[in-house]
């Protein structure tokens with residue numbers, strides 16, 4: 660079974676990548692999840708999400 664990285668975008672630090680299978684948080688999109696060993700396909704565009712707090716930062720930006 661394949662999995663993918665959910666990219667968690669930060670505006671003031673590097674992005675995090677979250678395993679769709681086990682929830683492991685990685686600092687980069689590895690080919691394989693270091694935690695559960697799932698093979699990663701390309702991260703899906705609709706897999707992007709941001710924290711509410713960061714959404715607020717977006718809204719406050721001009």
Ligand SMILES: [Zn+2]
Pocket residue numbers: 678679680681682683692693694695696697
């Ligand atoms: Zn995993």
